[in-house]
Amino acid sequence: MRMPPQPLTLDGLTHGYGAGLAVDNVTLEVRGGELVALLGPSGCGKTTLLRIIGGFVTQISGSVIIGDRRVDSYPPNQREVGVVFQNYALFPHMTVAENIAYGLAARGVSKALQRERVAEMLATVQMTAFAERKPRQLSGGQQQRVALARALAVRPRILLLDEPFAALDKNLRLDLQIEIKRLQRQFGLTAILVTHDQDEAMSIADKIAVMNKGRIEQLGSPIDIYDDPSTLFVNSFIGSSNLLAGTIERLEAGTFGVRLDNGAFWPVASNRSFARGDAVFASVRPEQLTLATAEAPGRFPVNHALSLPIGGMLLHDVRETNGAKLKVAEPRVPGTSLSMGGAAWCGLAANARPSLFPRP
């Protein structure tokens, strides 16, 4: 008797605390059962947006629609929105089991049903052995699981998670990310996860909304956002990239001929429009550049300063002749040793797809 996943629509939400806007005309459609990550630097308005959805903050204008209900006038306790707070906010004076039962008890669910649901939720998050513990006797990861179980026990329509992994160790994070993804799927929940960690957003979310200064700069699948960032901000926030200055020299159908300031000429496909003579940045990911020993079209001279093995990759730190730094990543051939230093030629790897942005 589970509810079908509920869609969530944010329609022109705006909110500010005194001067300036913390959330600026945000419109977002989340399909039922989808997990959307709100990704952006600290202070860009992610928490405020989440708090508006939860009903803890009343927006200046705009609407929140859950399923087919406009919930703007609903207090938090009638929105059926589950929240996992950044600090977990477990009730310190209650045991794990009492915490999980809390929402059910508040709704007047019978004791027998409460016990049944608590046992089920404890099993779901693998915390059965800890039912009688107090929150302070649990590790951060365990508290996180209890917070999740507590939020899910009342079967919310929407699940909101505010930086749920921020306080956890790196290796514990991955476990919990998988766990949250699994539960979200299993419960068919529409979820919004706030994070400032792009790797986290990439690995867990169906869609990422990149926020900057209270606005959503880009909404798309992790792959879209990584491969085709729509603004320089998104480009620099997601993954690392090299920015090369250049000018549009030739226009062909869907392809621009870019003359880089370092002299190389690159044909670049882009669905943005540019005119001949426009100043642009070509953005390339480190893994889309290669180093070679010989000159060829599209290559430019660099000085190879340093190579770092990073897992299966080699990260080269190279300098253009004008001193600008670039990062080049290549798969490491096992068994070979590093060759360091010296002049080299840098160019695009096969299948590389640089992005073009207008250069102010």
Place this chain on the structure above:
Amino acid sequence: MFQRTTPSDISYAVVLRLLAGLGVLILVGPVLIVLITSFTTSAALKFPPPDLSVRWYVELFDRTRSAHIHTAAGNTLWVASVATGLGTLMAVMAALSIARVNRPAARALEASFLSPLILPTLAYGLASLMLFALLGFRPSLYHLVLGHLVVISPFVFRTTLASLTQLDPSLLESSASLGASRFYTFRRITLPIIAPGVAAGAFLAFIASIDNVPVSLFLSNARTSMLPIRMWGMMESTLDVRVAAISGVLIAVILILMIVMDRLVGLTRRMGV
């Protein structure tokens, strides 16, 4: 870690210990002297006692010979209990209503609720006597309750406010997002979490009422005599050693109460706030 002890470290430690010792002496010394004196065999309030006995305690608990003391003690306990009960209720409601409000009006109210802790209580005692006289009231225990209420409720107000400011607001939001009404949240989250703070404040208020002199001085009379006033009267007229015995009983009772409260709610930790 290797650390060299310099002469200045030593003199610092010596001075610190001397000061601490002096503090203990000043605080505990008189209490000990009163306690020891209360076990004297002599009929004079003199230290050191010539010999020890429980003579004055027997005298103190004698129904007929100490009847007036028992009446005063009964009045004092009754006033303290009622004033503490009412004061706690009022102070908790006041603290709840302004704890999370940031407006200047709330800060002004906070300051005025706390002001009886600072303002001269003697002046307040006189003022309340004049007010009651003006209104034509005859002195009664109810007026003593009213008078004590004003001076003791700030203790509860202060500890409750401190507990409330330490209460993590995300707990309340969490509760609401789980579907709880405001009242349910209050009953199951706010109240249990602030309860130790409230209890500690109520305890302090109770003690403050028990040994309040300035207000009782003005509002009590022969019919509604209060223990501290009665003790003072006994001192003045006869240098009665039972005064020392009463002090002994009060010290013992309060000590026991304090230990119990500390076990229950961590009183000493909360008194500092």
